[in-house]
Amino acid sequence: MHLLASQIAAATGGTLHGPDVQVDSAGIDSRALRAGQLFVPIVAERDGHDFIPAAVAAGASAYLTDRAPDLALPATAIQVDDTFTALAALGREARRRLPDRVVGVTGSVGKTSTKDLLAGVLETTYRTAASEKSFNNELGLPLTLLGAPDDTEAVVLEMGARGVGHIALLCEIASPTVGVLTRVEGVHLEMFGSLDDVARAKGELVESLPADGLAILNADHEIVAAMDARTQARVLTYGLAPGADVRAENIVLDDQLRPRFDLITPWGAAAVALGARGEHQVPNALAAAAAGGGLGVPVDAIAAGLAGARLSGLRMELATTGAGVVVINDAYNANPTSMAAALGSLARLDARRRFAVLGTMAELGDDGPAAHREVAALAHDLGVAVIAVDEPAYGDGVTHVADVDAAVAALGDLTEGDAVLVKGSRVAALERVAQALG
Missing domain, CATH: 3.40.1390.10 (MurE/MurF, N-terminal domain)
Incomplete structure (x- = not known):
C-alpha cells in the first residue's frame, strides 16, 4: 500500500x-x-x-x-x-483504505492452513492479500494490512493470541467482516491457564463482527459451534456432520495423502482434489469453502482454489529420498491435536516400517507430561517407532536422543518402503532431520 x-x-x-x-x-x-x-x-x-x-x-x-x-x-x-503504537495506528489507516472483504482466521490448530486455503479460494475471484507465514500478532497483522496492494479486493488475516484480549485488539485494528474459527484445544495453556480462557480469547473474533458480517463456525466442535450465541453476525457452519451448511462427503486419500471429496454447499456441489495433505486438512478446506462462498466465490472456483492453494512451508511436506524413503516434514509446530493427525497420516501410508522423529510440544503447562505420554502411546498403537529428540516426557518405550544428529543416527539404514514423520514445536527446529535425510 x-x-x-x-x-x-x-x-x-x-x-x-x-x-x-x-x-x-x-x-x-x-x-x-x-x-x-x-x-x-x-x-x-x-x-x-x-x-x-x-x-x-x-x-x-x-x-x-x-x-x-x-x-x-x-x-x-x-x-x-x-x-x-504508531504501527497499530498505521494498520488502522491501511484498513480504512481497504474494501469490506476482510477475513480474520483464528483457532488453536489449523489457522495457518485455513488461511492459506482461503487465500487460494478468494484469489480465483478477487485480488487477494493474506498474512505471510504466521504473521498473526500485533506486529504481523498491521504489517499485512500495510503490505496489501492498493487494488486489493479481499484480505485474509491470521489472528493468534497469547491470552484473553489479544484477538480483540487485533480486531480493533483490522475490523474484520468475516470471522473463521477452526478449533479450540488445550494448547498454549502455559499462557492461557485454562481451556475456558482459550475459548474466551478465540471467541473475541466473532464478538467483533458487525451485524452484517459473517461468522464461520466448526459444526463438529462443540465449543466453537456454541459461539453462535456470541455474535450478532450471520452464521455459516462447516464440518463432517450432516447438518453442517458446508460439508464433505465420500472422503478418500490418494497415495500422496491428498484428500479427495465431494463438497456440499448452499451454493451447489463440486468435486474437490485438495492440494494439502492429510485427512485433518478437510475441515480446514471446508472452513475456507464456507468463507469463500459467503463472499460470493462460485462453487467451481472454490474447488479450483482448494486444489491450487499455495501452502506455508514445513506443514505436511512429503518427499521421497533417492533411496526411496518417504519423509513427511511437518516440523513447523506441534500440539497434541496436530500430533495425532500427523501420526494418523503416517499410518495411512503404504510403508514397510514407520518412524516418527518427535520434538517437544511446547507451552502445554501442567498438561505437558501427560500429553507427551499420550502421543507416545498413540504412536505405539499405530505401529510407529518413536525417536524423541531432547524431550524425556515421551516416557518409556521410545528411543531418546539428545539432538538432531543423534536422531538421524538412530534411524539407521533406511531403505525403500520406510516412512519417516518429522514433527515438533518450532523451538525444536526438527526440519533439520528432514534436510539431513535428503
Missing part, C-alpha cells in the same frame, strides 16, 4: 522531518527490508532504533522514530511518541 510520509504523520500523530516521500508498505526487520518501504523500529529484546542506519542503507524511503531523528541520514523521518 502506498502512503505519503505526511499521511503517515497524520495517522500516527507524528512530526514529519524531511521531504514528503511516498512509501510502499512497511517492515520491522532491516535485514529483510525492500527499497521504498517504511522502516518501523520496534523496541523489544533489541532496540530497533539501532538499525535505522542499516534500514536506510537498504533503501528505506522513510522511518519512524520515537527519538530525535538523525537528520544526516538520507531518508525522511516521522517522529512519534511510540513506534509500537
Whole structure:
C-alpha cells in the first residue's frame, strides 16, 4: 500500500522531518527490508532504533522514530511518541483504505492452513492479500494490512493470541467482516491457564463482527459451534456432520495423502482434489469453502482454489529420498491435536516400517507430561517407532536422543518402503532431520 510520509504523520500523530516521500508498505526487520518501504523500529529484546542506519542503507524511503531523528541520514523521518503504537495506528489507516472483504482466521490448530486455503479460494475471484507465514500478532497483522496492494479486493488475516484480549485488539485494528474459527484445544495453556480462557480469547473474533458480517463456525466442535450465541453476525457452519451448511462427503486419500471429496454447499456441489495433505486438512478446506462462498466465490472456483492453494512451508511436506524413503516434514509446530493427525497420516501410508522423529510440544503447562505420554502411546498403537529428540516426557518405550544428529543416527539404514514423520514445536527446529535425510 502506498502512503505519503505526511499521511503517515497524520495517522500516527507524528512530526514529519524531511521531504514528503511516498512509501510502499512497511517492515520491522532491516535485514529483510525492500527499497521504498517504511522502516518501523520496534523496541523489544533489541532496540530497533539501532538499525535505522542499516534500514536506510537498504533503501528505506522513510522511518519512524520515537527519538530525535538523525537528520544526516538520507531518508525522511516521522517522529512519534511510540513506534509500537504508531504501527497499530498505521494498520488502522491501511484498513480504512481497504474494501469490506476482510477475513480474520483464528483457532488453536489449523489457522495457518485455513488461511492459506482461503487465500487460494478468494484469489480465483478477487485480488487477494493474506498474512505471510504466521504473521498473526500485533506486529504481523498491521504489517499485512500495510503490505496489501492498493487494488486489493479481499484480505485474509491470521489472528493468534497469547491470552484473553489479544484477538480483540487485533480486531480493533483490522475490523474484520468475516470471522473463521477452526478449533479450540488445550494448547498454549502455559499462557492461557485454562481451556475456558482459550475459548474466551478465540471467541473475541466473532464478538467483533458487525451485524452484517459473517461468522464461520466448526459444526463438529462443540465449543466453537456454541459461539453462535456470541455474535450478532450471520452464521455459516462447516464440518463432517450432516447438518453442517458446508460439508464433505465420500472422503478418500490418494497415495500422496491428498484428500479427495465431494463438497456440499448452499451454493451447489463440486468435486474437490485438495492440494494439502492429510485427512485433518478437510475441515480446514471446508472452513475456507464456507468463507469463500459467503463472499460470493462460485462453487467451481472454490474447488479450483482448494486444489491450487499455495501452502506455508514445513506443514505436511512429503518427499521421497533417492533411496526411496518417504519423509513427511511437518516440523513447523506441534500440539497434541496436530500430533495425532500427523501420526494418523503416517499410518495411512503404504510403508514397510514407520518412524516418527518427535520434538517437544511446547507451552502445554501442567498438561505437558501427560500429553507427551499420550502421543507416545498413540504412536505405539499405530505401529510407529518413536525417536524423541531432547524431550524425556515421551516416557518409556521410545528411543531418546539428545539432538538432531543423534536422531538421524538412530534411524539407521533406511531403505525403500520406510516412512519417516518429522514433527515438533518450532523451538525444536526438527526440519533439520528432514534436510539431513535428503
